[in-house]
Amino acid sequence: MLDLTTSNLTSRYSWETLDQDQDALRFLESTVLPPYLNTCRWFAGKARQQEKFRIAVMHNLALRSDVDTIAFLAVVEVGYTDGETERYLLPLSFLETAQPGSAEVPPKGILTTAEFDQKGGLLVDAIYDERFRLALYANLAGEQVIPQKAGQVRFHRGRGLAEEDAEATVVSRVLPVDSSNSALVFGVPHQPEKYFLKLYRKLFQETNPEVELVSFLTEKSQFSHIPAFAGSIVWEQENTPDITLGMMQLMVENQKDSWSQTGDYLNDFLYAVPNRLFTIREDVFDRVELLGRRTAQMHLALYSPESNDLAFAPEAFTDDYRAFIIRRLEDLLERRYTMVIDNYTKLDPLAQRLAWVFMEAKEMIDEFIDDFRKRPLESLRTRIHGDYHLGQVLATNDDFIIIDFEGEPESSITDRKIKHSPLKDVAGMIRSYHYAVSAKLFGSTETENIDPNHLQRVSERWFNLIRDTYMNAYLETIGNPHPLYKNSNEFNFLLLVYLLEKAVYELGYEISYRPAWVKIPLKGIMDVIQEIEKIRTADPNRASDVPRLQMGLLETKKE
Numbered sequence: 001m002l003d004l005t006t007s008n009l010t011s012r013y014s015w016e017t018l019d020q021d022q023d024a025l026r027f028l029e030s031t032v033l034p035p036y037l038n039t040c041r042w043f044a045g046k047a048r049q050q051e052k053f054r055i056a057v058m059h060n061l062a063l064r065s066d067v068d069t070i071a072f073l074a075v076v077e078v079g080y081t082d083g084e085t086e087r088y089l090l091p092l093s094f095l096e097t098a099q100p101g102s103a104e105v106p107p108k109g110i111l112t113t114a115e116f117d118q119k120g121g122l123l124v125d126a127i128y129d130e131r132f133r134l135a136l137y138a139n140l141a142g143e144q145v146i147p148q149k150a151g152q153v154r155f156h157r158g159r160g161l162a163e164e165d166a167e168a169t170v171v172s173r174v175l176p177v178d179s180s181n182s183a184l185v186f187g188v189p190h191q192p193e194k195y196f197l198k199l200y201r202k203l204f205q206e207t208n209p210e211v212e213l214v215s216f217l218t219e220k221s222q223f224s225h226i227p228a229f230a231g232s233i234v235w236e237q238e239n240t241p242d243i244t245l246g247m248m249q250l251m252v253e254n255q256k257d258s259w260s261q262t263g264d265y266l267n268d269f270l271y272a273v274p275n276r277l278f279t280i281r282e283d284v285f286d287r288v289e290l291l292g293r294r295t296a297q298m299h300l301a302l303y304s305p306e307s308n309d310l311a312f313a314p315e316a317f318t319d320d321y322r323a324f325i326i327r328r329l330e331d332l333l334e335r336r337y338t339m340v341i342d343n344y345t346k347l348d349p350l351a352q353r354l355a356w357v358f359m360e361a362k363e364m365i366d367e368f369i370d371d372f373r374k375r376p377l378e379s380l381r382t383r384i385h386g387d388y389h390l391g392q393v394l395a396t397n398d399d400f401i402i403i404d405f406e407g408e409p410e411s412s413i414t415d416r417k418i419k420h421s422p423l424k425d426v427a428g429m430i431r432s433y434h435y436a437v438s439a440k441l442f443g444s445t446e447t448e449n450i451d452p453n454h455l456q457r458v459s460e461r462w463f464n465l466i467r468d469t470y471m472n473a474y475l476e477t478i479g480n481p482h483p484l485y486k487n488s489n490e491f492n493f494l495l496l497v498y499l500l501e502k503a504v505y506e507l508g509y510e511i512s513y514r515p516a517w518v519k520i521p522l523k524g525i526m527d528v529i530q531e532i533e534k535i536r537t538a539d540p541n542r543a544s545d546v547p548r549l550q551m552g553l554l555e556t557k558k559e
């Protein structure tokens with residue numbers, strides 16, 4: 001607990017002039033911000049060597065209360081000994097000790113005790129100050145543009161914000177999810193949880209891809225399986241790209257995300273496996289089929305050849321794009337080979353055998369990449385979800401709502417806006433179903449005494465059924481033929497490219513974070529290389545010295 005009797009930050013001036021008080025700002029930068037940011041879940045620089053914290057900008061936001069006051073939207077720049085500087089949004093508010101609500105701020109929201117013009121209180125992350133939340137809502141509803149020293153802060157109102165709610169008395173709270181951004185919830189009379197406002201923490205010198213995709217789907221398509229776009233908050237400056245600070249959507253009533261739901265459904269299956277039974281509720285397949293359809297409908301909505309918005313116009317598989325994917329894949333592969341070698345002894349026996357086959361297949365993978373470089377491709381690329389997996393799909397009573405269109409967290413903002421074949425999303429979801437089945441079977445006490453080879457075969461059978469159900473529903477909805485996918489050969493080939501990319505990425509993630517799960521992406525890689533081998537052997541004209549796949553390495557030695 002903070003000691004409220006001693007002030008850490010003391011200023012002779014009033015809180016409202018903090019942005020001009022150089023001494024107070026320097027104190028914040030040197031003493032308060034470094035330890036505070038390092039406690040925040042959304043601060044991504046914890047593992048890097050931090051060098052400098054600087055308040056780059058402080059925007060003003062008027063707060064409605066008994067006494068006129070303001071909050072600041074601070075942009076904190078963090079410099080590192082190497083690599084790029086990052087910028088984070090940190091809304092700041094001052095709660096005088098006697099202020100109602102000051103006792104309710106959780107410790108993680110308090111930066112320091114403070115004293116401004118002899119008034120004591122707390123310097124807090126403003127999301128925990130109700131006056132700040134209400135100001136955000138009122139500005140969005142009123143489509144305000146607030147001039148600042150550096151440019152202006154514009155509040156856009158989206159179609160999702162209902163007319164009758166614009167003047168409503170709202171209630172608000174901070175959603176207790178600890179993730180890379182912060183989430184606020186707003187309620188209106190008769191609907192206590194109606195709007196969901198995401199404040200982006202890490203800022204990019206560009207419009208956030210999520211705002212582009214969600215506003216496009218809401219305003220220019222009939223696809224209704226996303227939470228409708230209700231507005232955004234943007235920092236605008238002349239001759240500089242806009243910076244998105246936040247986005248509001250409708251709040252979705254949901255029990256859980258589809259990762260948890262799929263896991264629950266799989267329990268029946270899990271209990272049956274030790275008895276050598278295949279028991280599974282039909283509902284599982286109904287859900288998978290529905291998600292296949294919803295995925296295809298999302299892709300059809302994002303495919304807009306008539307749109308005059310270039311950001312959404314479909315594009316061909318250009319040499320530049322192929323070079324981009326190949327660079328990424330080769331870079332990932334190189335790092336994964338090293339990681340596997342360095343961590344080999346930490347892997348369990350099944351993962352070790354799979355890792356061997358993967359390492360031995362290097363030349364075959366190189367040949368496949370070369371094929372991708374040269375093969376004529378007529379399919380098209382569009383904007384896609386970009387980070388699609390079961391955790392990004394909320395399960396409502398009888399349907400799905402797709403969220404989090406921000407793209408892959410590790411990619412730069414420019415890379416996140418690159419158009420891909422929608423098969424990249426399809427591959428993401430297939431990998432996720434593979435994870436759901438494998439994690440359940442390999443991570444549960446019910447199956448711990450079952451021979452891992454048998455478990456592998458069982459999980460493969462169930463996964464194949466689920467994958468085919470998903471793919472059939474997807475293809476049926478997309479329609480055949482469709483300009484996005486020229487023919488089934490190309491479709492199958494491209495799907496392998498994206499499955500390989502995703503599984504190779506996951507291999508690194510699991511080695512670093514969940515070594516017990518390494519066999520899941522390794523098995524995913526194995527499935528892809530077996531398919532690659534089938535393509536090679538089916539082509540009578542292919543003269544290649546590349547060795548065959550060493551599947552024999554997977555056999556366990558009989559004692």
Ligand SMILES: Nc1ncnc2c1ncn2[C@@H]1O[C@H](COP(=O)(O)OP(=O)(O)O)[C@@H](O)[C@H]1O
Pocket residue numbers: 177179180181182183196227249250251252253257403404405406
């Ligand atoms: N529109 C929404 N309605 C209800 N809950 C939501 C909505 N959007 C996100 N959530 C919840 O907030 C969590 C974090 O949202 P997400 O978009 O994944 O944010 P982040 O970018 O911080 O990861 C989700 O896992 C989900 O539980």
Ligand SMILES: O=P(O)(O)O[C@H]1O[C@H](CO)[C@@H](O[C@H]2O[C@H](CO)[C@@H](O)[C@H](O)[C@H]2O)[C@H](O)[C@H]1O
Pocket residue numbers: 259387389390391409428431432433435436506509
């Ligand atoms: O959640 P993030 O966007 O930070 O993504 C990272 O963590 C994910 C795990 O939480 C990881 O996803 C992998 O595991 C999931 C199950 O836990 C599975 O559904 C995904 O398909 C699988 O890729 C993701 O790869 C990583 O970037």
